[in-house]
Amino acid sequence: MSRVFVTGLGAVSPAGWNVAALRDVLERGTPLPIQPQARPGWEQPLRVRLVPNPAVRPAFLAHPRLRRTSPLTHYAAAAALEAAARFRKNNQRQRLGIVVCLQSGCVQYSYRFFEETLKDPATASPLLFPETVFAAPASHIAALLGDAPLVSTLIGDPASFLQGLSLGVQWLEENRVDACLVIGAEENNWLLADALWHFEHSAVLSSGAGAVCLSLDPALSIGVELGLITDVHSYLASTSRARAAQAMRKQLPAGSTVELLCDGLSDSPRTDAAERAAWLDWTGPRISQRRILGEGLMAAAAWQCVAACDAVAGRRFEAANLSLVGCNQQAVGARFVRVDSGISHLPGGARTGSI
Numbered sequence: 001m002s003r004v005f006v007t008g009l010g011a012v013s014p015a016g017w018n019v020a021a022l023r024d025v026l027e028r029g030t031p032l033p034i035q036p037q038a039r040p041g042w043e044q045p046l047r048v049r050l051v052p053n054p055a056v057r058p059a060f061l062a063h064p065r066l067r068r069t070s071p072l073t074h075y076a077a078a079a080a081l082e083a084a085a086r087f088r089k090n091n092q093r094q095r096l097g098i099v100v101c102l103q104s105g106c107v108q109y110s111y112r113f114f115e116e117t118l119k120d121p122a123t124a125s126p127l128l129f130p131e132t133v134f135a136a137p138a139s140h141i142a143a144l145l146g147d148a149p150l151v152s153t154l155i156g157d158p159a160s161f162l163q164g165l166s167l168g169v170q171w172l173e174e175n176r177v178d179a180c181l182v183i184g185a186e187e188n189n190w191l192l193a194d195a196l197w198h199f200e201h202s203a204v205l206s207s208g209a210g211a212v213c214l215s216l217d218p219a220l221s222i223g224v225e226l227g228l229i230t231d232v233h234s235y236l237a238s239t240s241r242a243r244a245a246q247a248m249r250k251q252l253p254a255g256s257t258v259e260l261l262c263d264g265l266s267d268s269p270r271t272d273a274a275e276r277a278a279w280l281d282w283t284g285p286r287i288s289q290r291r292i293l294g295e296g297l298m299a300a301a302a303w304q305c306v307a308a309c310d311a312v313a314g315r316r317f318e319a320a321n322l323s324l325v326g327c328n329q330q331a332v333g334a335r336f337v338r339v340d341s342g343i344s345h346l347p348g349g350a351r352t353g354s355i
Contacts (some may be wrong), residue, residue, distance in 0.1 A: 002173050005221035006313070006336065009306045010082030010211035012075040014049040014293050017058075018082055022293075022303065023310055031292050034204055039190045046193040049206040049294035051075065065143040068127065070106045072187035073137040075209035075299070080141050080183055083211035087179045088145075090220055097150040097177035099164040100138040100185065103157060103298040106131055107189040137185065150177055157326030158184075158264070158301035159232075162334050165305075166229050168214050178215065184302030185209035196295060199327075200268045206294030210302025212309060218339070222313045227335035234330045244331040245278035245323075252321050252333045255283035260320040262308040264300070266290035275325040285317070305334070312338045 011018060014032050015025035025032065036045035051071075060066060060077055084096060109131035116124035130136060135153045142148040150171055154164050161184045168180030186192075188207040196203045214226065230251040233244035253259065263279060265272045265288040279286075289307055290300055301324055308320035315338065322334040 002216055004169050004214050004216060004226040005218055006212060006224040006309050007179055007215040007220045008083040008086045008213040009309055010079035011303060011306050012051060012078045013208040013303055014051055014206050016052060017054045017078055019306060019310055025292060026287055026289055026307055037190050037193045039194055046190060046197055047204045048188055048193050049204055050188060051208050060144060063144050065140050069140055070109050070131055070187060072106050072185050073140050076100060076137050076183050076185040077141055077144055079209040079211035080181055083213040084181050087213055087220060091178055094146055095149050095178040096145060097171045097180040098138060098142055098148050099152050099154060099167050099182045101154045101161045101164040101298050102134055104186055104192055105134045106136055107192055108187055111189055111191060157329040158298050159324040159326030159330045159332045161298060161301035162229055162324055162332040172216050180214045181211055183209060183211040184298040186297045186299040200271050202268050204294040206296040208296055208299045210299060210306045212305055221339055223339050224309045224312045225337050225339050227337040230333040232330050232332050242274040242277060245274040245325045248331040248333045249278040252335060257284055258318040259284050260311050260317040261286035262304045262320060263288050263323045264290060264325055266295055275323060309336050312336050
């Protein structure tokens with residue numbers, strides 16, 4: 001794998017509308033307040049952590065393509081603009097690839113469209129339908145950022161975010177783009193909160209987006225290099241989630257006081273079990289951001305990646321390791337290294353993964 005550098009980061013989360021807000025909340029370590037989410041037919045509300053309203057209306061919402069878009073697209077666009085700012089300022093060629101990773105997609109518009117269809121198919125608004133498709137956010141972001149030579153949407157469990165990074169690396173190495181923006185996003189809806197409650201009663205749904213911009217140009221780096229992405233360890237009949245998590249763990253380094261672990265633990269005993277067991281030997285510092293921000297699905301995976309890179313860029317750690325044990329598909333890990341740290345990028349036996 002070529003040397004791949006992190007060029008920018010972006011985030012929208014229950015903490016706020018930028019990476020600084022995310023960093024501040026994670027450094028405090030106190031779980032954010034939980035808001036009630038009404039569920040039709042239930043007296044007891046569901047529990048969620050909502051993205052706060054921005055202090056001022058984002059200027060990008062005036063773009064014609066974003067007039068009727070879902071909150072998911074708003075979150076993804078804000079994170080994308082923040083992450084791509086450095087590249088767009090310093091690169092006139094503007095060959096920016098875009099990969100948008102989703103698990104649930106535009107649920108709010110899907111709910112509205114099918115609700116109208118069920119009530120009266122003759123009067124259901126056809127204007128709603130385009131916003132129900134999974135590729136809609138990527139299309140809108142490409143229009144917002146300008147002429148993008150490559151745009152793709154990946155659907156999967158949260159670990160698919162690292163497959164999005166792998167795809168971005170592939171495009172860079174093939175010289176198809178000068179930089180690649182990888183975005184993970186989700187939005188809130190009672191349908192999602194209800195579905196999550198049925199899988200894990202203690203889970204708290206959250207929403208937002210995270211974005212990472214990659215480039216081969218060291219001059220654009222924020223001081224962080226992508227050291228490796230592990231192999232993809234899928235959950236198969238012969239490979240349990242626990243085994244996949246252990247296999248991923250073996251490709252990342254042992255605990256160290258100068259390296260951070262960003263894991264996906266959320267204080268849900270059943271869903272945490274495989275990842276918790278895989279990292280029992282880790283003795284270094286760690287962040288479990290789902291405990292603080294909630295279960296953001298694909299957005300939570302992106303927040304993990306942003307938090308890891310931001311910690312290295314801020315010189316708080318020489319490296320950061322990412323553990324993503326997805327809910328139903330795969331376990332994948334990654335490692336980000338400070339450019340001037342001098343430590344090894346590839347621990348013994350580790351390989352760079354691919355999609």
